[in-house]
Amino acid sequence: MSVGAGARGELTRHDPRRPSDIRVDLRLIADMIQPESRVLDIGCGDGQLLRYLVQTRNVVGRGIELSQAGVNASVAQGLSVVQGDADSDLSDYPTQAFDYVVLSQTLQATRNPRRVVSELVRIGRKAIISFPNFGYWRVRWRLLTAGRMPRTGALDYEWHETPNIHLCTILDFVDLCDRLGARVERRISLTSGGRNSLVQRSLHVANLFGEQAVFLVSRPLPQPVP
């Protein structure tokens, strides 16, 4: 999605010509992915993560991207990417078609995040979801002290022009996973300085100090018949 692409470009500087030079949150996502697996990257932007995964993990990669420029750039590099929308196009895919489905910095811009997450864990054996954490202390502080909609590095928009229509906190996301019966296998919170091990310990600490979060979630296991 263009939103994801835009957010991805703004977070840290990177040189797209060097596959090893990849943004820190994308590197975290890549590290969760087993080599040779099948990966669907939703909102793949200009294909930075997909290209990295194909080159370094030898994955079978597919992408969905909303912006025409992103799709064209990806396909021109030989990546398999279709123009599409996380809200409307995921229902086409068969169940468990991929080992991993990645949704990076895009969930907050979807119209129906609950349906999107449930589709992610249906299509993929595992879903990797990253998003900006609205529980981050700077966000809380700005709203509390200035009484204005917060603007931070990860959320750098005026309220009236933001594409981010469904912001959530880390706690909110964990709650959504519970409601969907999805299992959180891993959770990594990123501070503005990158990964900080202290922040990972407690959910409430992570929710306060994490500027972004990366979750590895799997589909609900079939319930045993009582």
Place this chain on the structure above:
Amino acid sequence: MPSQGHTVELGSDVPLKLDCGVKLGPFTVAYQTYGRLNEQKSNAVLVCHALSGDQYVASTHPLTGKPGWWHILVGPGRPLDPDRFFIICANVLGGCMGTTGPASVNPETGKPYGLTFPVITIADMVRAQAMLLDHLGIPDLFCVIGGSMGGMQALQWAAMYPERVYTAIPIACAARHSAQNIAFHEVGRQAIMADPEWRAGEYSLHSTTPRAGLAVARMAAHITYLSEAALRRKFGRKLQNRSAFTYGFDADFEVESYLRHQGITFVERFDANSYLYITRAMDYFDMSADHGALANVFANTKVRFCLVSFTSDWLFTTWEMREIVHALNAVAADVSFVEIETDKGHDAFLLDEPELHATLSGFVNAAADRRGVAPAPREASV
């Protein structure tokens, strides 16, 4: 560009069984080739032409003297580079540039087929192409590519011979011909058949041809290849070599003059009965007809697809291309889809669209690398 023109007689031992039930054979296929087949036979590319196209994809047309219809895409240093690929383009079955069609002589009667030529389908065209590949000793295609009716053939190839197709690139087409498109084709056919010179399809026996009817058919069709925006940009309401209306029915407007020119030049190179048969083949095209859902056509396909549509194309819309993408996603096929922003309408696939070139170069070369097709020698592509 160096190319070779060939004709071959096929179907003399085993005739081609057409969808309409008729067995056709022997029949002739006329084709051009560019480049050389490599030792592994892994670099063959089949270019499928559109309704009014022919095999002269990248060589000067023998009748019009114009450059090949896709010379922008096919040539040294271009996305389809004969220094890397062995490129084949054959005149379709039912055509009029050397392949057997209604203007050909029926060996059984010694007279042109005319309307006794069996009605053909897109699948029949593809079957004839497969027989050509058999004749050339080419087991499978690295790529089958085409726009419009050529895109239909590319889809049909992937559906009918998935084991013989490594990549398929259908451009500006659809999995079924729409009611609107059938309607436009019917207008064209009625224009031809309303021309008294058509003589129930036997015009060649009377040494005449339905020029006016075919020209009108072409004029009507040509409008559908453009867009309102492109017409406005190119012509607007500009007058043709005059400063005021003539208050008559001469071509006062530039757009009228342009269309008349399109009609007149088309008649010089195209057979009216071929136009009837080929438009009919497109009308009959509906990939899901025998399969229930389109996705079933492509179940378990290993073919790598790259689909391209154009924003202002109202003949084969992005929506129709997206339907194919949805079907391919439903079977988790390897698919890329690019919509290109342009105001040039359906014709954009034939024009110099940099985004189209970048897309095709990227997709084709990445796939060729994966297949181990040797890249073009550098000095050759200067």
